Amino acid sequence: MRIATWNVNSLKARLPRVEEWLAQRAPDVLLMQETKLADEAAPEMPFRMAGYELAHHGEGRWNGVAIASRVGIADVVTNFGDGPVRRSPGPEPSTAATAEAVGAGASEAPGDEARMISAVCGGVRVVSIYAPNGRALDTPFYRAKLAWFDRLARWLRETCHPAESLAIGGDFNVAPEDEDVYDPREFVGSTHVSEAERSAVGALRDWGLVDAYRLHHPESGKFSWWDYRAGNFHKGLGMRIDHLYVTRSVAERCTAAEIDRDARKGQFPSDHAPVYIDLAD
DNA sequence: ATGCCATACGTTGTATGA
Numbered sequence: 001m002r003i004a005t006w007n008v009n010s011l012k013a014r015l016p017r018v019e020e021w022l023a024q025r026a027p028d029v030l031l032m033q034e035t036k037l038a039d040e041a042a043p044e045m046p047f048r049m050a051g052y053e054l055a056h057h058g059e060g061r062w063n064g065v066a067i068a069s070r071v072g073i074a075d076v077v078t079n080f081g082d083g084p085v086r087r088s089p090g091p092e093p094s095t096a097a098t099a100e101a102v103g104a105g106a107s108e109a110p111g112d113e114a115r116m117i118s119a120v121c122g123g124v125r126v127v128s129i130y131a132p133n134g135r136a137l138d139t140p141f142y143r144a145k146l147a148w149f150d151r152l153a154r155w156l157r158e159t160c161h162p163a164e165s166l167a168i169g170g171d172f173n174v175a176p177e178d179e180d181v182y183d184p185r186e187f188v189g190s191t192h193v194s195e196a197e198r199s200a201v202g203a204l205r206d207w208g209l210v211d212a213y214r215l216h217h218p219e220s221g222k223f224s225w226w227d228y229r230a231g232n233f234h235k236g237l238g239m240r241i242d243h244l245y246v247t248r249s250v251a252e253r254c255t256a257a258e259i260d261r262d263a264r265k266g267q268f269p270s271d272h273a274p275v276y277i278d279l280a281d
Numbered sequence: 282a283t284g285c286c287a288t289a290c291g292t293t294g295t296a297t298g299a
Contacts, residue, residue, distance in 0.1 A: 009288065228285085
C-alpha cells in the first residue's frame with residue numbers, strides 16, 4: 001500500500017497536477033492539505049473518475065484538508081471531533097483595513113480552523129494535518145501553533161493507541177532537525193525550527209510515532225517545500241516540513257519512502273512536493 | 282526590513298504563506 005501526503009496549495013488550482021500525479025504514482029491513499037475549498041466545492045467527481053473516494057474538511061478560502069482513497073474511507077473524523085469550524089472570512093474592504101482586521105484570517109484558537117481529518121483506509125488509520133504556520137516567534141499565532149500541536153497530542157492519547165496501525169501525514173510546518181533546512185544559520189530566530197516547535201513534534205514521537213522518511217533517508221538536504229520566490233527551488237533552498245509519522249506496526253511494513261521533487265517542477269506547481277511511503281502487505 | 286511568487290476573493294488591493 002502506498003500512502004502519500006501533499007500540500008497542494010489550492011486543490012482547485014492544482015487539480016490537473018493532482019490528477020496527473022495520481023495517474024503517475026498511483027497512491028492508494030493521498031492526504032492533502034491547503035485545499036482552500038469549502039466542502040460543497042470539493043471536486044468529488046474528478047477523484048471518483050480516477051478511482052478514489054474523497055473525504056474533505058474545509059472552511060472556504062483558507063486551510064482545508066482532505067483524504068483521497070481507493071482502499072476505502074471509514075470512520076471519518078474532522079477537527080479532532082470537536083465540531084464544526086468557522087467559515088473563512090471574506091476579503092477585507094481594501095480601504096477599511098483596521099488594526100482589528102489585520103490578521104483576522106488566521107485564528108489564535110487551536111480548534112476553529114480546518115486542519116485535521118482522519119479516516120481508516122485499507123486497515124490503517126490515516127490522519128491528514130495542516131499545522132498552523134505560526135508566523136513569528138512570540139506572537140499569538142505562534143502560541144496557537146503550539147496549542148494546536150497539544151490538541152493533536154491529546155487527541156492521539158484519548159482516541160488512538162500506539163499499537164494500532166496509524167499514519168499521520170501532512171504539512172507539520174516544523175523542520176524537526178537542523179538537517180531539515182538548507183542553512184540553519186538562516187533560520188535562527190525563525191518559526192519552524194524553534195525548540196518549542198521541535199518539542200511539540202517530539203511529543204508525537206514520544207507517544208509512539210516515527211518519521212517514516214528518515215527510516216530510509218538519513219541524509220541531509222532533503223526538502224519538501226521551496227519558496228516560490230527567488231528561484232529557491234532551483235537553488236536547492238528548501239525545508240523538510242511535510243512528514244509521514246507512523247506507528248511501529250506501520251514502520252515495520254515500510255519498504256520505501258520518497259519525496260517526489262519532480263512534482264515541484266513544471267507548470268503551476270504547488271510550493272510543496274508530495275511525500276510517500278510504501279508498505280508491504 | 283522587504284520583495285522576490287502564488288493562492289483566494291474580487292477588482293485593480295489585501296491577507297496569507299513559511
